[in-house]
Amino acid sequence: xxxxxxxxxxxxxxxxxxxxxxxxxxxxxxxxxxxxxxxxxxxxxxxxxxxxxxxxxxxxxxxxxxxxxxxxxxxxxxxxxxxxxxxxxxxxxxxxxxxxxxxxxxxxxxxxxxxxxxxxxxxxxxxxxxxxxxxxxxxxxxxxxxxxxxxxxxxxxxxxxxxxxxxxxxxxxxxxxxxxxxxxxxxxxxxxxxxx
Amino acid sequence: xxxxxxxxxxxxxxxxxxxxxxxxxxxxxxxxxxxxxxxxxxxxxxxxxxxxxxxxxxxxxxxxxxxxxxxxxxxxxxxxxxxxxxxxxxxxxxxxxxxxxxxxxxxxxxxxxxxxxxxxxxxxxxxxxxxxxxxxxxxxxxxxxxxxxxxxxxxxxxxxxxxxxxxxxxxxxxxxxxxxxxxxxxxxxxxxxxxxxxxxxxxxxxxxxxxxxxxxxxxxxxxxxxxxxxxxxxxxxxxxxxxxxxxxxxxxxxxxxxxxxxxxxxxxxxxxxxxxxxxxxxxxxxxxxxxxxxxxxxxxxxxxxxxxxxxxxxxxxxxxxxxxxxxxxxxxxxxxxxxxxxxxxxxxxxxxxxxxxxxxxxxxxxxxxxxxxxxxxxxxxxxxxxxxxxxxxxxxxxxxxxxxxxxxxxxxxxxxxxxxxxxxxxxxxxxxxxxxxxxxxxxxxxxxxxxxxxxxxxxxxxxxxxxxxxxxxxxxxxxxxxxxxxxxxxxxxxxxxxxxxxxxxxxxxxxxxxxxxxxxxxxxxxxxxxxxxxxxxxxxxxxxxxxxxxxxxxxxxxxxxxxxxxxxxxxxxxxxxxxxxxxxxxxxxxxxxxxxxxxx
Numbered sequence: 001x002x003x004x005x006x007x008x009x010x011x012x013x014x015x016x017x018x019x020x021x022x023x024x025x026x027x028x029x030x031x032x033x034x035x036x037x038x039x040x041x042x043x044x045x046x047x048x049x050x051x052x053x054x055x056x057x058x059x060x061x062x063x064x065x066x067x068x069x070x071x072x073x074x075x076x077x078x079x080x081x082x083x084x085x086x087x088x089x090x091x092x093x094x095x096x097x098x099x100x101x102x103x104x105x106x107x108x109x110x111x112x113x114x115x116x117x118x119x120x121x122x123x124x125x126x127x128x129x130x131x132x133x134x135x136x137x138x139x140x141x142x143x144x145x146x147x148x149x150x151x152x153x154x155x156x157x158x159x160x161x162x163x164x165x166x167x168x169x170x171x172x173x174x175x176x177x178x179x180x181x182x183x184x185x186x187x188x189x190x191x192x193x194x195x196x
Numbered sequence: 197x198x199x200x201x202x203x204x205x206x207x208x209x210x211x212x213x214x215x216x217x218x219x220x221x222x223x224x225x226x227x228x229x230x231x232x233x234x235x236x237x238x239x240x241x242x243x244x245x246x247x248x249x250x251x252x253x254x255x256x257x258x259x260x261x262x263x264x265x266x267x268x269x270x271x272x273x274x275x276x277x278x279x280x281x282x283x284x285x286x287x288x289x290x291x292x293x294x295x296x297x298x299x300x301x302x303x304x305x306x307x308x309x310x311x312x313x314x315x316x317x318x319x320x321x322x323x324x325x326x327x328x329x330x331x332x333x334x335x336x337x338x339x340x341x342x343x344x345x346x347x348x349x350x351x352x353x354x355x356x357x358x359x360x361x362x363x364x365x366x367x368x369x370x371x372x373x374x375x376x377x378x379x380x381x382x383x384x385x386x387x388x389x390x391x392x393x394x395x396x397x398x399x400x401x402x403x404x405x406x407x408x409x410x411x412x413x414x415x416x417x418x419x420x421x422x423x424x425x426x427x428x429x430x431x432x433x434x435x436x437x438x439x440x441x442x443x444x445x446x447x448x449x450x451x452x453x454x455x456x457x458x459x460x461x462x463x464x465x466x467x468x469x470x471x472x473x474x475x476x477x478x479x480x481x482x483x484x485x486x487x488x489x490x491x492x493x494x495x496x497x498x499x500x501x502x503x504x505x506x507x508x509x510x511x512x513x514x515x516x517x518x519x520x521x522x523x524x525x526x527x528x529x530x531x532x533x534x535x536x537x538x539x540x541x542x543x544x545x546x547x548x549x550x551x552x553x554x555x556x557x558x559x560x561x562x563x564x565x566x567x568x569x570x571x572x573x574x575x576x577x578x579x580x581x582x583x584x585x586x587x588x589x590x591x592x593x594x595x596x597x598x599x600x601x602x603x604x605x606x607x608x609x610x611x612x613x614x615x616x617x618x619x620x621x622x623x624x625x626x627x628x629x630x631x632x633x634x635x636x637x638x639x640x641x642x643x644x645x646x647x648x649x650x651x652x653x654x655x656x657x658x659x660x661x662x663x664x665x666x667x668x669x670x671x672x673x674x675x676x677x678x679x680x681x682x683x684x685x686x687x688x689x690x691x692x693x694x695x696x697x698x699x700x701x702x703x704x705x706x707x708x709x710x711x712x713x714x715x716x717x718x719x720x721x722x723x724x725x726x727x728x729x730x731x732x733x734x735x736x737x738x739x740x741x742x743x744x745x746x747x748x749x750x751x752x753x754x755x756x757x758x759x760x761x762x763x764x765x766x767x768x769x770x771x772x773x774x775x776x777x778x779x780x781x782x783x784x785x786x787x788x789x790x791x792x793x794x795x796x
Contacts, residue, residue: 037360065511102543108579
């Protein structure tokens with residue numbers, strides 16, 4: 001059983017903590033030991049949110065080592081660039097291409113890099129890059145809160161854990177009336193990778 | 197059955213399993229979820245107290261009255277509670293009494309990163325330091341047993357990484373029965389212990405010292421201190437979260453894990469040290485153990501290499517071990533550098549619809565000296581407001597503004613403080629300014645909640661920690677008037693002009709203290725709802741950029757430039773905008789409008 005270290009990043013309010021909770025639960029359901037670690041507090045006010053998840057036979061530290069992360073899971077495109085150096089040699093980026101403009105750009109003098117620049121940086125620094133427009137898929141599904149489930153679906157395509165395990169954990173985690181929608185969102189995310 | 201729980205959830209579960217009947221807290225990151233989780237139990241009386249000292253006093257009373265009681269708070273909250281903490285060390289307890297101190301190495305959401313293990317040594321009581329959620333639960337139960345066995349308060353010390361990490365916990369009963377329990381505490385008169393007059397204190401102090409001697413002996417065989425033998429080339433002495441990092445970096449070596457961080461088991465440490473070639477002490481923050489072990493004449497590798505400040509990480513522990521020349525498995529690790537490309541930061545900002553916005557817009561516009569306080573509103577120090585000049589500790593704003601004034605500074609100034617912080621420690625400071633007749637202007641940001649920690653009740657909120665209980669709601673305006681302040685303005689937080697005018701008048705008032713109560717719900721309060729988003733008319737907007745100065749994440753620079761000024765016109769993100777209309781009110785050209793209503 002090889003260790004797998006995940007780092008989930010994005011912007012406060014994107015459902016990152018829920019997604020990383022689900023990833024930790026999935027690890028346990030798949031027979032791993034798992035830990036997760038996150039930071040609350042000021043990060044909720046439009047700041048960057050980071051959450052580590054680790055799967056291994058026995059996990060000690062709740063955070064993986066920066067420079068050795070296996071999967072960088074990004075809910076926002078700029079954050080992928082901010083954290084891509086966290087990956088290890090065979091590290092994979094799974095990223096939503098949604099752009100959320102920070103106030104340092106919207107009201108300040110800073111610039112949000114063009115998509116091509118971010119994309120280039122990701123390819124330069126990761127073993128492989130999986131990107132998807134999760135917001136567009138969520139809008140098609142009629143609920144923008146599905147972004148995190150769609151990203152998890154895309155992540156699942158890179159792991160050897162049965163889809164049913166993911167769907168079971170998600171079903172337990174979301175309110176009953178959103179179960180079907182989450183199921184659909186997860187599959188759309190997973191299939192979007194197969195299509196590219 | 198195993199469940200994935202955060203350290204805080206695990207402490208709450210441990211408290212319940214230990215039979216705690218009374219729990220109190222003042223919210224503060226990273227401790228808040230402990231009481232939030234406990235409050236779901238109907239068989240425990242759980243309360244938000246107005247500050248940490250009150251929380252500890254409440255728990256002391258409950259302990260004296262015979263029930264197991266727990267007070268939880270963040271590390272700096274212990275400073276507030278320290279007066280009672282030092283006394284209760286002498287008085288002893290009746291029902292088990294545990295103080296949970298949640299420290300914040302790395303200052304993720306705090307004003308400092310003090311190491312509260314020192315309190316245990318300073319106050320002469322034991323401290324337990326869990327390393328994961330299972331231990332957080334188990335150690336809580338151990339803490340109550342220890343408290344009753346040695347007639348002492350016990351500190352259970354966590355850190356952000358313990359409190360806010362999730363790991364598996366063995367839960368005896370998946371869903372323990374929720375029964376209504378009557379708290380039947382009996383207070384037995386023991387004035388020789390519970391009344392800490394000098395005569396009693398003089399007699400009790402030697403007993404406290406004797407207790408520490410006995411605790412030191414007890415620590416030698418205490419099951420929470422454990423030796424894990426491995427390669428004896430290196431012996432690592434560690435505990436808390438540092439243990440987890442050390443286990444991964446020093447794979448295969450021998451370990452002494454200290455679950456009780458104070459007092460330390462000296463004989464056990466000495467015998468461990470004698471059996472290994474080299475001792476390495478790895479602890480987060482201060483060299484608390486290292487200094488004590490060195491003073492025993494044992495040479496150690498410690499803070500010369502391992503960081504004294506900030507949170508430890510796997511990478512930092514590995515790099516320090518390499519620098520110290522210790523033989524560890526794995527490749528040479530270098531801290532990876534972020535990309536060289538220009539990545540704009542995400543600076544925290546007041547939420548769209550936040551009731552604090554108009555106050556900081558005014559403070560910036562009027563160029564006031566602002567003595568700030570602790571809450572979401574400390575964001576006022578950041579751009580675009582840059583409208584905060586001091587922030588020291590909970591409730592300090594009013595006292596600091598008072599002192600600035602008394603030093604002869606006649607700059608127009610205000611103290612800015614939230615409702616929860618005002619009840620916490622702002623009240624005595626206001627009483628002081630009233631008493632001394634000093635014209636301090638206090639702006640109370642009354643959003644009827646404790647916002648930064650996620651929305652907990654306080655004496656002004658009318659909401660109890662437990663949903664089945666009623667809470668009273670103190671009327672701040674009436675209270676201030678009854679204290680003798682006649683210059684009081686109460687304004688709607690969403691009326692930017694009223695806020696601006698009230699502050700202008702209040703800072704001119706020189707007869708004594710003036711208070712402006714800015715009233716408006718936090719966007720996270722129950723019952724708060726957003727209105728329709730507002731829209732910028734790009735034909736009217738001339739790119740004056742004034743609306744950017746309200747610091748709202750929903751207001752963006754549009755791609756369109758004003759022909760004359762060549763400055764970007766504004767646009768509003770309809771997904772983020774709550775329709776609060778602060779930007780609409782400050783726009784000098786009436787270029788922002790409510791599509792439902794028309795121009796503002």
